[in-house]
């Protein structure tokens with residue numbers, strides 16, 4: 094069966110997005126409780142932010158069905174040139190609200206650009222805001238596609254197949270969309286990448302191939318044939334990465350002996366010995382890493398795999414065993430296979446010391462496997478798995494541990510726990526014109542909404558945006574985490590009370606920069622209230638202070654902030670990173686982005702309440718600023734870890750440095766304005782801006798390729814005459830405007846000891862406004878007539894090597910950059 098074959102027999106329903114939904118099924122709209130009457134879906138706030146795509150079985154209007162089909166067909170025919178879908182199904186559904194008709198005049202020719210004056214910008218902003226506000230859900234957040242990685246959906250398919258709930262989770266209309274997605278993202282060489290824009294890898298190809306087969310795509314289907322050839326030409330599935338080996342073992346098409354040990358006993362080690370920290374303890378790992386290896390270790394510990402009760406499934410497993418290896422399954426040297434990895438996948442090769450460690454552990458495994466210690470360790474792991482499930486209302490921290498935790502509950506025979514997971518699977522699935530995908534999180538709701546509020550507020554179009562901002566404010570207030578998880582130390586958790594998560598309150602994991610952006614957005618409402626806009630009740634001061642407490646708690650000894658917790662171990666531990674495709678996953682490091690966001694939030698808060706923990710805040714700034722300065726590269730840039738890449742981090746670098754409250758730094762009296770930190774910050778921003786100016790492209794925009802992230806060297810989008818990227822153009826403009834403001838207020842030009850800063854001032858004073866105007870014209874030129882902007886290449890990243898979509902950025906950032914630019918023009922005139 095293929096997507097196109099399947100479409101022919103498809104009932105004429107449509108996929109519809111439900112927000113704040115309590116739906117527990119994918120087809121129709123089953124509400125609330127499971128078949129045995131138990132409530133399977135728990136929420137702290139009536140599901141605010143929850144996104145579920147439900148297949149509406151009622152016959153849809155014919156023109157709607159036709160439109161969907163044409164969008165799907167057009168994606169498929171352009172899939173090799175335009176690999177990122179554009180969230181067209183969401184847009185189609187929101188059409189009555191976006192006012193999707195033409196609001197802007199047609200471009201007269203390709204080369205003419207709108208002029209960068211206030212009335213023109215206003216016209217484009219109005220159209221942009223009207224369209225974007227139409228995408229907002231009733232609960233106040235902006236829904237959008239958070240897909241990108243290609244290794245997530247196969248995990249879910251394998252898990253549901255093994256646990257025999259595949260037909261419930263993927264009823265026929267869902268199956269069609271999953272197949273569509275997989276087929277659409279096959280590369281021209283027959284392989285599949287780690288993410289939608291990546292080159293083919295063994296990890297991506299074997300898992301996608303197996304998924305297609307489990308979804309009943311025939312082995313003779315052309316896509317299956319070319320994928321199999323790709324795999325076999327490169328030595329077969331024994332060359333898949335360790336995470337792939339894990340999934341194949343679960344499915345019983347690989348032998349657990351070919352997997353390096355995932356010893357659950359590591360959870361029995363003490364966190365510290367007599368007060369000396371045990372840096373090898375998993376509780377010190379980055380939470381995503383430890384939450385993935387936790388359930389993996391249980392399944393490894395019990396050597397969980399497909400039960401062969403169903404003869405049809407048994408046959409398919411045997412067929413797969415013949416399809417993906419170059420040698421006969423029984424002849425595979427599993428010991429050798431443990432360390433095999435295709436060169437296409439190898440981003441972080443195992444250091445020899447790591448292999449020696451796995452070898453030793455493997456020898457111990459024979460003893461451990463049957464010992465009482467294993468049972469004890471498994472019990473401990475199970476406790477942690479249950480804790481994670483219950484404290485995230487079965488959403489879990491991310492898509493990988495979500496699915497593996499679900500399997501742990503299944504293999505532990507805890508069917509109640511297992512069933513609680515099912516409705517929360519739907520929180521991770523998104524449907525677009527390229528098919529149904531598993532997202533990198535249960536959405537990016539809070540993150541996008543916090544940015545959206547700041548972007549809309551920058552436009553000055555307060556009346557037009559008042560309703561959207563009011564609703565977004567409600568979302569922010571509903572989504573703040575109100576209490577810590579129980580038994581923090583026992584479960585190695587950081588405080589959460591006052592934090593904001595990345596997505597929904599039910600998810601609830603606290604994140605440094607989400608807390609910061611949440612607080613910034615809420616504080617920004619004060620400014621709007623002052624100009625008479627009804628944005629609803631302000632967040633109570635105690636809750637703002639809770640957020641400040643969380644932010645302050647995130648600062649590490651190096652002055653920076655990590656993502657979810659403090660840095661608990663050392664970089665050297667990366668030596669034991671077994672995941673060949675990901676870099677820097679073991680430790681939660683400090684990041685420029687997280688640190689800067691925290692500085693900005695504290696800066697905004699101290700203008701509002703200057704006395705709350707003021708000594709701590711001042712010391713936070715001093716140390717954070719030093720962290721940012723230390724991490725600037727010689728060329729003036731910062732490396733970005735969560736967005737593409739240098740452009741993203743430069744925006745944060747500049748915003749962080751300019752958030753330092755000047756007056757609190759330096760000595761009293763005459764020298765106060767020229768505090769050394771201030772000067773260093775201004776110089777650093779200047780270098781960053783020169784870096785950006787050098788990267789501006791002929792069309793006036795900026796366009797960085799995702800290759801910057803993996804290679805850690807700035808790479809332009811290819812070819813050079815390809816249009817620049819609207820999101821990166823906006824980041825670059827925002828960075829430059831931020832730095833400009835900081836210079837103006839620093840007023841150092843001409844002051845003798847700081848001559849360096851002043852030396853090139855005239856040159857820059859001319860270049861920056863020109864660059865900004867060209868950037869603004871590019872953004873307006875790229876805008877569509879209905880006020881939307883096009884989706885271009887993928888703009889988010891994690892673990893250096895895997896890309897992830899931020900689908901709302903295409904609207905948020907051009908609005909924000911144009912909004913700030915308009916303000917700057919107004920100040921000038």
Ligand SMILES: CC(C)=CCC[C@@H](C)[C@H]1CC[C@@]2(C)C3=C(CC[C@]12C)[C@@]1(C)CC[C@H](O)C(C)(C)[C@@H]1CC3
Pocket residue numbers: 381382385491492493533534540595604606607656675686687735890891892897
């Ligand atoms: C290798 C594994 C476990 C894959 C699962 C994917 C997760 C690790 C990714 C998906 C979303 C993700 C990119 C995210 C982040 C970390 C890594 C995540 C969780 C964070 C929280 C890091 C800090 C960032 O500033 C920001 C808040 C933007 C992101 C949000 C998404």
